[in-house]
Amino acid sequence: MADSTLTREFFQGPITSLAFFHDAEYLLAGEDTHLTLYDLQSGNALRIGSVRVFSAQPIHGLRLLSNGRVLAWGAAQIAVVSNIEGFISNTTDNQVVVKKAAAPDWIYDVAPSPYDDASAVLATAHNEVVHLHLNGDDAPVVGSIISPSRPILYAARLKWLDQDTVLMAGGTIFGEILVWRCYVSESRSELLAILNGHEGSIFGVDISEELPCQNGTKLRLIASCSDDRTVRIWNITGRDGSHEKHDFAAPRETGFGSKAGLDDGPRAEELRPVATIMGHLSRIWGIKFAQLTEGETIPESPLSLYSFGEDSTSQRWQLNLNISSEKVSGSLKHIETYAVHDGKHLWAHAVVNKGDQTLIATGGADSKISLITQPASLTTTPSVSTHELLGLGFDEIVASLPNLRTLRSVRGKEIFSRYDFISDDRMLVTTNWGRLLLGTFRPSLEWREIELEDELNVEFQTCYTLQTIGDGAAILGTTSGKLYYFSESQGVKVLGSVPGKIFNISILSSSVGGLTELIVHIHGTSDSQYFSIDWCTGAVVATADIRGIDKRFVAISAARFRKDLIAIGSRHGFLALLRQTGNEFRPILDFRFNTRDAITGLVPLPTTDGQEAPLYFLATSRDTKYRIYEIEDLGEEVRLHLQHEVAAPSGADIEGGWFTQDESPELILYGFKSKNFIVWNETRREEIASVDCGGAHRTFTIAHDSINHNRVRFGYTRATKLYIFSQHNPIHRPLRYGTHGREIRGLSASGRYIATGAEDTTVRIWEYEDEQCGTKNSGGLRCVASTKLHISGLQKIHWVGDDYLLSSAGFEEFFVWSVRRLNSQYKGLGILCEAILEDKSPAADLRIMDFDACKVGNGSIIITMVLSNSTLKTYRYTPGDGFHLLARMSYTGACLTQIRHLGADENGLSALTASTDGHLTTWKVSFGGEVASHALVQVAPVHQSSIKCLDLQPTPEGFLVLTGGDDNGLGVTTLGPMSDESDKRRYTTSSRGIVRKAHAAAINGLVLVQRGGETFGITVSNDQRVKVWRVQVNNVKLVADSYSGVADPGDIAVIGESDGEKVSVVLGGVGAEVWSW
Template identity: 45%
Template sequence: MTASQIRLKRELSQDPVTALALHRAPSGKLFVFAGQDSDLFVYEAKNGRYKGRFVSRVGVFVDQPIHGISVRHGQVLAWGFCHVAIISVESLIREDDGSDSVNHSQAAPAIARAIAPDWIYHGAFSEADPSVAVLATAHNEAIPLKYSHHTGEIVLGAVIAPSRPMLYSAHLSWISNDTVLVAGGTVFGHVVVWKCHLLEGGKWATETLFNFEGHEGSIFGMDICTITLSDESTVQMVASCSDDRTIRIWDITERENKAYSQAPQLNQVINTGFGGNDIECGDSVSDSNKESTPIAAVMGHASRIWGVKFGPGCGENALSVYSFGEDATTQRWRLDISRDDSAGESSPSSSRLVTGKMSHSKTFSLHNGKHLWSRAMLAEDKAVLIATGGTDSQICLIEEPILSDKPSNGVGGSLVLDASDILKGLTCSKEIISRYDFLSHDHILVTTSHGKLLLGYLKESDAEPKWEQINVPEELQGEVKLCYVVKAIDPTAALLGTTSGNVYHFSLSSKSLTHVASMQGKITDMTCLSNRNRDGSSPPLAEVLVFLHGRADSHYFSIDISTGGIRSQAQTKGLDPRFVPTAAGKIDDLLVIGSRHGWLSILDHKDDETYSPILDIATRSRDTITAILPLPPKSGSQHTSRYILVTSRDGKYRIYEIDRQPERVLLHLRHETSPPFGPMIAGAWFTQDTVPELVLYGFRSKDFVIWNETRREELATIECGGAHRTFQLTYSKSISGRYRFAFTKTSKLSISSSDQLRHEWVKSGIHGREIRTLSSNGRYIATGAEDTSIRIWEYQPAGDGAQADLRCVAAMKTHVTGLQKLAWLGDDYLFSSAGNEEFFVWRVQNLESDYKGLSVVCEGVFADKSADADLRIMDFDVCKSSNAHGIIVTMGFSNSVLRTYRYTSDGGRFELLAKGTYTGACLTQTRHLSIRNQLPLLLTASTDGHLALWRTEPDEGTQHKYVLEQIVPLHQNSIKSLDMMKSGEGEGDGYHVFTGGDDNSVGVTLLGQISRDTDTASWTFLKRSIVRKAHAAAIAGVLLVRRGPELLGVSVSNDQRVKLWSIPSSEDGNIKLLRGECIGVADAGDIAAIGGPESDTATVVFAGIGLEAWRLE
């Protein structure tokens, strides 16, 4: 294949979702239409799968993102900037067998396009005529649209506007067959409302209704709604949201008949400036409307609010309102509306006749990073569906049941109760709930402060539970009163531990208490290690470890689940007296116990019925260890897993490998990271899927959070007041989103329940912030973003009709400043640099477990920093040492200093080998060329546009210094990106160096070796060539790819273009442009390649605000 035959084909798009629409097909299927860059994607949602099913994709515009979508009458109206298009829904939706295969032979749908004279903010089809629509533009204009189904053409009418203020948002609503209501939000905080009438002969007329002021910032979102109150009166409202973080509801009900003009009124003026005057001429607005205030106003979100939508009614004179913010959250509000009778007839047209109050109901944190750019809503009989799309390229679908008159604080179909409801008729008024635990999803066992034992039946999430008081013998009521721990060991049994040191067994079948054991001390907690039936012929057993107050030693019991009889028991001995046990796990005959101060102890079973410590280690945390559980073993293995997962109150979870050696047992840290929901992790479990997934739960501020770490998705959020309270959780390992959570707050018990996940991810996403750096080792891609997080992805290429995808296998957030560079060294090491002279070494390994998460641990931290530690490590290069001892790391700092270190994994040590200083220009790129005398010869690039070659000379002691050997100019200013590749396969061959600059140019430089002797090797520049104006903006990333004899260069720029270049293989020839394509990635940061040089195709990945993969074929 020659270079001219190579094509660029987009294989994966993870761009920001800028437009959304929902459509319920006649077949009952739910489809999500999404705009990503210039393409329209269609997914099928609510199909019983965890993710939405990809249906189709079509390019709507050229080099123009889609900003809005409206679906009506079997047609899709899409717009972006001043472009508008109409597509048939039928041509986009394939009513096939529901498989994931993509029919590439299907004919492209017909698209009708037109160009409006101004930026389009909203569009809406007429309810009566599917060939008529109206567009709202940035200057408060309405543009009639006529679509011919026969010719497939769009005809735009004359612009209609009563006035022309600059808008940041607009919303259209057809209120009759010939009338459109237009609401616009201006740059300076005004809300402008007017009507557009269709007259005979195709003419239009306008009528100005209202001009409200009150926002202290620009208005970014609008919505219009009509509600019928209990007195049968109708109120029409418009909602507005702004960068002042407020949502305001305005009454736009017309109460006076006005004669409207017969021609567009273009002479009306609105004074600019926040708090400016109203419309001054034309259809003048009454003085009462000038003084209008909103029905209701509320402040929400942590930053700007991009959108607002009215939801369905939620009781008498109430409806829900949803807001969508820069903080990447969706918030639900309850709007209660009432009449202000005191106003009476004195001012019948005043908005004060209607008053309202907004209260916060719920927050959905389903996206990463920042910005919910798009949203869509579909109200149905029993639920309202809300779709959201953000910068993270993720599409979430929330299913909210139609709310009753009583607001709910729960999740989805949850039920919230307090103790006064539970204890009604059963106990005295002064009695309170003491301890409790769930036996199963349907039963909860509760003790009270007066020694009563209650069994709750929780069959239905939305119904009142039934309570039964268990008959406790009089002699045991005092013991139940002293109960400090209730621990379920099976769906049919639980153990009660008392402060007097007694353990009792409760059987669900007999509903009776049985004494199990007594011990010296106050029982503070019990941990169920397992409840599996090891031998089918014997009764099922539960292994339990009992913790005592003020004692390091604990008691182990193997208990018959059905009778409570003890089958075996042991005691832990030999632990440090300061050891306070808080969590435990068991692997084979080893017991692993964690302490309040972060210590782990491994104990082995001895012949004298004791467990004695064989290893004590201090973890990287001094916070309480909250849970210890084994990882799932590898399928087909006859042995249990040798890995344990440990969660902690420091917000991190860790995976350790138990290394059993003949004479000792070692514990190796294999993985350490902190999920984003912290700062406290209370526990975890693995799902029972074919490929187990890790689910964590814990507390974030006042919320209890359930988090799927494998998918990086938040499953549930329950407001409970925070971590310092009694709580219990029961969950399903097979049904995602099925749980019950009980907690005590102000001596009251609340139970939140969910039988299923009330939201789903139609499309998975990536970082929610700009990706600044990429690195690939062939199998995995590492990305570093402005949110300081690093993620490792496994790329799943398109094949067998399936779409390409990225699967997150690890996420780390240790840096505190923006990432500058990532680099792999083989498959085992990943290096990262950032500001504040942060440089980390990550050890990456695969676990021998069915759990497919990648284990990553920070093995080394660079500590040789300057006095102020305020420099940025601009670039670095790594290679293995020539004597196989350690790793050579060369860093280029923002103060023009070069340093080379030898890194050794033993202790994570950095040993300084050489250093040097460039001119006043900042070093931007650093590369190793070869090793001479165990030190690298370097190539650097800098902000002055020069390339430089360096060699080392002996300096004081054992250290060396870098000396400039040759320097050449290439670019007019900063060299932002660089890649190099061997010119041939020989050891002494030179390099092709491909560079991209801030001057919009790409350059190729040939390097050759003067001497191939390892002791005297040196390099020189042979030839330089450059293409000026290669892009229209700075070039953020370049890449060299070899395909057969052809050497190709790929460049990506901030002009949102990717270009393919033919690179001359010798000193003769020039750079030649082969291809250029538009991309959806804005503010591109870096580029990387997947696939080896021997394959026929290579996949190029580039990222910035979004991520795309293009295949060279």
């Protein structure tokens, strides 16, 4: 008998709780039912242990107890987890212990007593405070329940005031905040205030610590957030129990906003918000006060708050207070937005001060955990900062240089002109008056003037381009056609001249301690000049003219691809390839990109060991896309083949990029989006830096560290000032990488690659790695390609062989993707949309519910799809020739939901469909010269309602079909060809059966597998169970059943190669899981 144990090998789902641990050296995360510990001390966060807390309940919250214990809760379940240090010490002497108990209601918050290690209180969804007894490592004991009233809450927060008194703030569904005291030992409550004003349900509240004021008094505030997208601050200092006897049973208004009557009178002003501000793009799920640093008092020191929203961003706010004897007033100001997650929803957060920095941990529906580091104080500079932004006016530099030379004045004020970073800590700058300045950043920014002869000062007034060519060396080009070299040791000297105005210089290649090759682009002509320079001495080794390029060509970028092959990119989307023979350059190819925008950067892909020259190159463009081309060098001619074309998720107009020098290189892109300059890690799909510089139309330069790609410098001009942004460490770093952030609707596996399509309209390809190395951080899904071209949520995704991927969605979208492995050290896959189906209905508003596809002998692909108007369509897709409609037919009024080929070739096919009326239908069609019609063969009822998933396997007699329905049933049907058929095109049902109540909810996905010579079905459902069934024609038996952490599953697929003894499947929905059986 087959082993009936289901093992979850991998999980990526929403992060539902976070808490810092052990002086913020570690982070605890609630990952579904498991409590996971991350080490934050190393440069790369390390997952060092995980323990299952609940059997089938995600962890919704975490609180630290004494002696290294942790209190976790989820829904109405509570657990005390002891001996977490066992993970840290990596010993087996102290095993992690979990003791559980049940609460009387859904829990929103828990507050351990700072006065008694054995006491805690919890807040429930009905405005109750429940006392909790904690006796060592024993299971918690639920005590008395206290409540002044029982409205339905959406959020709650607790704060201990003394050994017996707890302050409770509860946000209701109708936008009220109930503030009351709970006296634990007396089981008594005292209502303090009912705060009205929000125009939506309250989703988050927080109670501040007692804030020290400069006059020696204390202030306590409440922050709240809502689906009205506002953050509000309330003053609850010195509240008494004036509402203690309020009759909650009396009729009253339940609408949103401020309520007349209840709080009118002398105290009405006190109950109004201190400050209100609108933020985020949608609902705000959480709000948290940051602590003041030591010695800070209000109102002199502003207070920081952090909000966390449905838009997957966290935002920092500054609260400025005005305190008088009559009232407290204030204002909120937006400081920064942190967009470090995909999709929607930040479900978990934790905020803590560590030294002079604030650590903010965020967990999202995309299963990603991010750690953001910010200065704790808004008024003082931290001792160690992640980044600085300097704004320099020329007058400020003049003030720091008392011996500045007096130059002959030109029209206008002296301002910065051109600049570049010539080393890690030096910057070379020219001014419009021809002055040359050298800035040194360490230990602080200092400037000195490079003394020049008067003739050079005049010449540098026309300096149009400045480029670094080596450590401490730079090239300067002027509109008079002169080319100059600068280094600190050599000073300034003339390199040569070109016949025209120099408007750009492109660096072809450089080597440490060797030569630098560059191309000087000349204004008004397609001709350029080639230079080879010893960057250490400034000696010109070789020069050559580059001529013969189309006269309309406006060069903007260049690169060397091979020893004898260079490329030049134009401002209008063209590329010129030139063959170099000695000092002669001969154009051999004029190539048009799929864009009319500028080709801003050309970068060869990293080579593998043994490769003499790169086989591919990267091209960036201001159309937001980057492309990878394969170079086919045939000697007399060179061909370029597009392998990859996607728009970067950052949405920026890309100005360039580079590959890191790691063992596994990563692709970094940079460019402008709206007012921001963005540096983006495309491999990891995360933002490295974002600077509000005012937009794209300005002089700028960027430099990056060759080893640490998170270290970048960005210089730009804004309103005549020179700004220098220096990032030493990223503001945020991922502790765990995530998935889509929206529900996965389609899955398909091909070998080690898994393709997913989700509601976020993106298609992603992942490489799954087993945890075979024995290390705790090994294994998991690694994204190797991602593209967003659909405009509606994905419905189905399907591999055809290893090199084609098909996807369908709403609005009758159907795309054919070409997928290629690149023979490069860069591990990303090449993916591009090869074809789009244009044959649509007049309104183009249907959804392609499902499709099946297979290759036929001539290399074409036969595709049959079903649409939401019950139409079947069959196409032949031929690469280079597109789609050709072969057949179409309509079913009844029921919507077709599933389609599978029973056999297909160049001459015809047979197919099986399922529909919302619970029936299975078989079809046949023969292809001819005209569009044919699918012929209905048989209709057989199987389910009571819609069939949501289907899989089949061939048998000696025909096919075994397994179906899952909206009726929670599992159907088993056998198909066989009609006996009088020679071509086996017509199939009918041989037997039918169904397992009623196979799941407690609709079955959304299933797959048939072979193991040990038997057939099994694996099903997933909205009841979050994964089940394995032994499937025989007249006997279906449940052999395995496990809880799944993936809610709303959309699909399931077999991954890897089955050895006949072990089967692995991946399922996707709100997250993803890999199971082995």
